[in-house]
Amino acid sequence: MNIFLHELKSYRKSTIIWSCSMAAVIIIFLSIFPSLVKDAAEYKKLLQSYPEPVRKAFGLSIDSIFSFLGYYSYVFPYIILCGSIQSMNYGTSVLSKEVRDKTADFLLTKPVTRIQIMTAKILAVLSSLIITNILYLISAIIMALIVKNSTLNYKVFFMITLSGFFVELMFLALGIIISVIVPKIKSVLPISISTVFSFYIVSMFGSVIGDKVIRYITPFKYYDTAYIIKNSAYESRFIIIEAIFIISVIFAGYKIYVKKDIHAV
Numbered sequence: 001m002n003i004f005l006h007e008l009k010s011y012r013k014s015t016i017i018w019s020c021s022m023a024a025v026i027i028i029f030l031s032i033f034p035s036l037v038k039d040a041a042e043y044k045k046l047l048q049s050y051p052e053p054v055r056k057a058f059g060l061s062i063d064s065i066f067s068f069l070g071y072y073s074y075v076f077p078y079i080i081l082c083g084s085i086q087s088m089n090y091g092t093s094v095l096s097k098e099v100r101d102k103t104a105d106f107l108l109t110k111p112v113t114r115i116q117i118m119t120a121k122i123l124a125v126l127s128s129l130i131i132t133n134i135l136y137l138i139s140a141i142i143m144a145l146i147v148k149n150s151t152l153n154y155k156v157f158f159m160i161t162l163s164g165f166f167v168e169l170m171f172l173a174l175g176i177i178i179s180v181i182v183p184k185i186k187s188v189l190p191i192s193i194s195t196v197f198s199f200y201i202v203s204m205f206g207s208v209i210g211d212k213v214i215r216y217i218t219p220f221k222y223y224d225t226a227y228i229i230k231n232s233a234y235e236s237r238f239i240i241i242e243a244i245f246i247i248s249v250i251f252a253g254y255k256i257y258v259k260k261d262i263h264a265v
Contacts, residue, residue, distance in 0.1 A: 003117060007124030011090065015128040018086045022079060022132065023139035029075040030143040033068065037149050040066045057204045061226070068148045069156060072140075073225030079136070080164040080220065081200055086132065087168035088192040090125040091175020095257065096185040114258050122250075125172065133165045156232055163223035163234070170219040170242055171196060173249040180253045180260065216241065 036043055047055065047062050055062075059077060064070030095118065140161060144152055178191065185191065199218040206214030206221060215221040215238075222238040 003112065003120035004124050007094075007121050008127055011124060011128045014086075014090075015131055018082075019132045019135040022082050022136045025082065026075070026079055026136065026140050027143055029078070030072070030140070030147050033071050033147045034149075036071065037066055053208045056207045056210075059207065059225075064226075064229075068144065068150065068152060069160070069229055072144070072157065073160060073229060076160055076164065076225065077220065080167050081196065083129075083132070083136075083164050083168045084171045084196045084200075084219075085192055087125075087129055087172040088175045088196050089188055090128060091172040092179050092185060092188040092191055094121045094125050094176055095179040096182065096188065115254060118254060118257050122176065129165070129168055129172065133161075133168075137161055153232075156229055159228050159232065159234070160223075160225050163225075163228065166223065166239075166242060167219045169246060170222075173246045173253075177249045177253050177256075180256045 044062060044066075047060060047065070050060070054060075059074055061070060061074070065074055137158075141157075144157060174195070175188075175192065178195075179185065200220055202214060203218040203220035206218065219242075222242060223234060227233075227235060
């Protein structure tokens with residue numbers, strides 16, 4: 001419990017910054033929606049002038065962007081991008097910071113097992129992500145109530161928002177296994193940003209060429225907002241794949257960390 005509280009406290013400032021940043025981003029995005037609807041005809045002509053590959057890359061659907069959920073599903077990938085960087089950053093630093101800060105020897109001499117240490121750290125970063133997502137959801141709901149132009153399907157709205165958290169969990173797991181495998185990480189931010197943007201670019205490329213195989217490669221394509229809006233459900237095969245991935249990666253992380261030689265210097 002002491003390790004968990006210590007870790008949660010160490011991420012407090014970062015959690016506040018990420019929460020405020022993501023809330024600010026969605027407030028700015030959704031505040032544009034009323035003017036978009038007001039000048040829908042002009043915006044439609046503008047969007048039609050864009051090449052189709054560009055519209056596909058950025059998820060622009062002229063038919064749905066002027067409805068609130070359609071617009072929300074268009075801007076939400078940018079929120080997922082921010083959240084993914086945060087989760088990847090947390091996952092990569094969760095164990096590597098002890099080596100980087102030369103406190104590993106102090107921590108490992110405490111009367112706790114490595115499994116307890118790793119569990120406490122994972123729960124701490126997971127709690128930070130949950131706090132960020134809750135504060136973001138509150139901000140998004142308030143803005144939705146202010147700017148929506150029709151009856152809002154709260155179930156679909158919540159499902160779209162929750163899908164972002166599911167994507168973040170995959171990047172968190174990926175960051176954790178990197179943190180365990182790589183001997184010494186001097187800075188987690190370059191790794192986090194490069195990894196997340198690589199997957200994001202792959203997802204954009206997949207949208208342009210319409211390759212369905214790419215959907216299985218990048219987490220950004222696991223939760224199709226158009227499918228969620230239409231069916232009020234997730235695609236079960238991607239939920240299964242994600243669950244298998246996260247469980248396998250975390251299990252492997254535990255196995256490696258328990259046997260790993262860790263040096264403070």
